[in-house]
Amino acid sequence: MATTRLLQTIELTKRYGGVSALKGVSLSVDSGTVHGLLGENGAGKSTLVKIVSGLQTPTEGEIHLDGKETGPADVKRMEGLGVFLVTQEPAIVSSLSVAENLVLGRWPHRGVWVDVRAMNRLATNYLDGTGLDPHAIAGRLSAVDRRKLNILRALHSGGRLIILDEPTTALTMADRQILFGFMRKLKREGVTFMFISHYNEEILEICDSVSVLRDGALVTDNQPVASVNSSALSEMVLGRGLHLFTRGRAGPEAAQAPPPNWQFRGLRGSNFRVDHLDIAPGEVIGLAGLPGAGAQEVARAIYGLVPAEGTVEHAGLTGSLPADPAEALAKGIAFLSDDRLRDGIVAIHSIAKNITLSSLGAISSGGVISLARERDLVADFFKRMSIRARDASQPVGQLSGGNQQKVLLSRLLATKPRLLILNEPTRGIDVGVKEEVHRIVASLTRDGVSVIIVTSDLDEMLRAVDRVLLFVNGVVVDDRAATSLTKEDVLRIAYSSSPHLVTPAVPAEQGAIVS
Amino acid sequence: MTAQSDRTADGSIAAPVLAVKRQRSVAVRAQVVLQNVVWIWLAGLILIFGILNPFFLTTSNLQNILVQATVLGLLGLAQSLVLLVGEIDLSIGAVTGISSAIGALAIQRLGLPVGLGIIIGIGVATMIGFINGLCVTRLKMVSLIESLGMMITLQGGLLAISQGNTITDMPGSYNWIGQATLGGWPLMPVVLLAGFIAMGFMLRRTILGRSLYATGGNAAAALVAGIRVQRIKIIAFTLSGFISGIAGYLLAAWQGAITSDQGNGFLLYAIAAPIIGGVSVFGGRGGTLGILGGVLLLTVIHVGLAIVYVPSFYVTMIGGVLIFIAVAVDALRVNVLGDH
Incomplete structure (x- = not known):
């Protein structure tokens, strides 16, 4: 199969202050493929896709699309070139219909009036065969239909390279299959995807090739998925063999x-x-x-x-x-929420306050908190859970997902x-x-x-x-x-x-x- | 400096670490400056007013500022409690008026002892706060509109019970706290100070304080973490009413009179002061020291403009512009440094 290079980054580097988030990343993505992007939390995946989609500017390096340099990019320009980022929080206006969301910001109009009939006609044609009803209210769609709508909106706006940042989060097994089927169909029509996921099985199932970031550097570039298996993927991501946990069971x-x-x-x-x-x-x-x-x-x-x-x-x-x-x-009884941001962490508060939130009674007398006991408790969990952060006063919202989860587990365990x-x-x-x-x-x-x-x-x-x-x-x-x-x-x-x-x-x- | 150390950093590890540290210390210093921007702004204004009119810096004027700051300060605390849990209470100004009027009329018309009348007034205010809390939590009313309705009702209630007249001629013992001095220093600011110390301790060191912050920071998460969010909100509104009741009594005792629109003018300043001092309208953020700074800033602007003989027609406008600048600087802090 003859492939052409759609995206090529050249030595992309991003520094925040003295810290390098990306170190000379030269990534290549072929046209008409699903390209998996892997890496641990904090390895630089988000930074890379933000730069490619124009949300951030690189400190150094170039982005080439179809062999031509894009020049200094912003979101508008990259979208004009066909690069769209679909984030974990789909940008959908819940109260509007599917058709209205599809043409959001690009309404067909007559003068100042939105031409509703033209809009619905356009949406009906466009959504034919996708299983989406143009008249449905977007807020009532299932999770997978929302993802579809976002992808379709990007395509409708001229998207050729769709970057999906953990699109399967909060999707069920069945929904994942629906999404993957949808992606395969679009791929046959020539759409290119970059796909970020923490799940090896998903990568192996849907992707044609993978690239792996570790500590801001690209350690694997555009490797065909056919040549790897799950443990090889984990090893690429971690840089070491992963010993999969299996529960020791009573004999x-x-x-x-x-x-x-x-x-x-x-x-x-x-x-x-x-x-x-x-x-x-x-x-x-x-x-x-x-x-x-x-x-x-x-x-x-x-x-x-x-x-x-x-x-x-x-x-x-x-x-x-x-x-x-x-x-x-x-x-x-203690409970870990399935949605950290919704009802898990208090993002604006410190790691320390998040850890002790459920066990304040145990470290206080007469309703007054003992600061010394609180400090000890926090220091204990900070070390035991090896939470990676500046210190315990850092707001939890600034941490990576894995570290936020450790903070929440600490909160649970502190209640004994x-x-x-x-x-x-x-x-x-x-x-x-x-x-x-x-x-x-x-x-x-x-x-x-x-x-x-x-x-x-x-x-x-x-x-x-x-x-x-x-x-x-x-x-x-x-x-x-x-x-x-x-x-x-x-x-x-x-x-x-x-x-x-x-x-x-x-x-x-x-x-x-x-x- | 930083760029240079980056360049020499190739190959060595210590240099970039140092560069990061240096950069962070600069950022920290900038943050310290901007986080205390209320106090810097306050010091600057005191200096400017002092230069324009040396009388501003006299002990008696500074005492006057503290006395004037007392009612606003307590109302600022009352509003902050509600803001911290992510709600708002527009009725606190009206509460000061009607609660003090009911207390005063109980003394004047029913002949109740002064102490009992004061307690009745504060009790009424506390009860109104409790009702606000119930409406917002149990009935799930939006606090902005619920408290607006309460405010209008209470304003009308005050007009009704006072029949549009100003209540005066309260017994000397009722007005005592508003005029009393100790060694030449007025007593009112002592109440203010006590209020701020108590609130500061409550917020920083008690389970209640943490629960208030967590509820405003992320109510859903607080609930899962085992905090009874609704109860905490009711407590916030009730305490807010209680403090407004105290502020209402102090205002009446200090003025020696209760007008038929008593307290109404305080509302917007009682919202502005905490926000200038760093309390977030979205809840979960802010501290007592900032609130105090915001209160003193507004009071200094108010008193200062009068003392430097700004014609009264311009006072409100210039005061508004100064508040505007203070909030703009705070917004700048959030934009530049991120909100912590």
Whole structure:
């Protein structure tokens, strides 16, 4: 297959003060391919795509498109040349229709009036075969349709090189397939993609070639994906072999597993019915299922985040489910949110204040915080979690995703939980930190902490948990050891249910995550 | 300097580290300057007013400034509590008027003891704050409009109970705090000082303070972290009402009168002062020292313009321009250095 070079950067360098974010990066992207861009958090991926899309100017170096230098670039100019960046937060006006969003800023008009008929005609033609309804309100679209709309908008504006920055975050397995199918179709029509993702399997599935950044330098340029496998990718990203975490599981003595110390009974919520849910000390269970099938909702209900009925028995005490998170924490339950920015970190506050937020009672007397005890607590976690930051006074919003996650884990662990609920614990963090997270969890379980993991990353779940509970339609349809399950089993069971679940309705709340 | 050390840095490790450190220390210094811009601005204005009229720098005038700053300072604190949790309370000015009027009328008409009347007034103010909090949290009313409605209602209420008349001739013991001095120094600023120390301690050192910041910084995250966000907001509004009640009493005692539009003029300055001092309207950010700076700045502008004999027709306009500049400088700080 004859390929032509679409994008070539020459010795791109970006310095902030004395710190180099990019060091002489010469990246090449071929026309009509999906080009994967990999690297750890903070390796320079964002800086590189911001420069290529004109959001930032390089300190040194050149960008060539179709063999011609672009000259000093800004967003307008790069968009004019066909380069569009689609970020993690799709820029969609929720209250407008799909058609209006498609032509946003380029309205067909008669005088000062928007020509609504022309707009809808244009959108109908343009969206033909994409599965998007031009009259639908953008805010009601599913997560994957929003991504599609963003890509289409870029194409409609003349895009040839579409840069997708972690487009699969917050997408379900099924949605990812829809997105990938859509990308393949556009690729056949000659569109070129740059694709940023932390998931090796996604890279292997959708990309034709990959480039890898490490510490601001390009260590792999335009290597065909056919020649690599998952562990090779991890090694390129980390610069060392990655020892994948697999949970050490009890062997023959599993029969003498300790009796459960967390017993939930009669859980009833708006969309789930779970009669009993038992967790033993030191056990890690995984809740799996399609969105809306109940796994997420049960986890949130146990922490008192959604109203639900049911009882919990722990340490000889029986009571109703916690009414709110404060009560859950008092019972020894801690919860990691699946969306750090939405309801995890307080981005404008310091690392220290974020770490101690849930355990202020433990470091104070009579409502007055002991600054010395707070300092000790923070210093302890700062070191234990090896948080990479200037110091504990740095605002959490300035940290990379992986370090933000470590801050949140510190906050949870500072409460000395006996039951840890981890909702998508490794979303948006790089492979190295992912494994660290699992090792931290493993060390907690050795101290008898029980853990519930909810994740859409099935490979990871099967590696990291002892037992999987599979949710379909709000009930647990399968409950067995992770070792006796494969990813295919899980998918087959999850999809085997009533047909309407195959395209699950996305709850309004989840839609909002992506907007 | 920096560019040079970069160039020589090739191959060596120590040099770039030094360059970074040097650059950071410059940035830190610039930040210190801009973060205390309120105080620098304040010192500059005091100097200028002092040169224009040496009387400005006399002890008696400075005492006067502190006395004048007391009511505004307390209202600034009251507003800050609500701003910190990401809400706003437009009713605090009206609360000072109606709560002090109710207390005063209880003394005058019902013959209640002065102390009890004062407590009733402050209690009414606290209750209004509590109701504001309930409306904003339980009924999910937008605080901007809820408190606007409350403000208009209270203004009308004051007009109704006073029948448009100014309430005067309060007992001497009621007015005492407004006039009392200790060793030649007025007592009012002592209340101001106590208020700021208490608020500073509460914000920095208590669980309540942290909860207020977290609620304003990211309410959803605070909730998941185990903070009862709604309760914290109700507490913020209630405390805000309580402090406004104290401010209302002090204003009445100092003036020796309660007009039928008492307190209304304070509202916008009580919003401006904390914001000039670095409190974010989006919540979660700001400190007591900044609020104090903002309050003193506005008071100095107010008193200074009167003392240098700016004709009264121009005072409001020039005062507005000075506030405008202060906010512009603060915006510059945020744009240049990022908001911390």
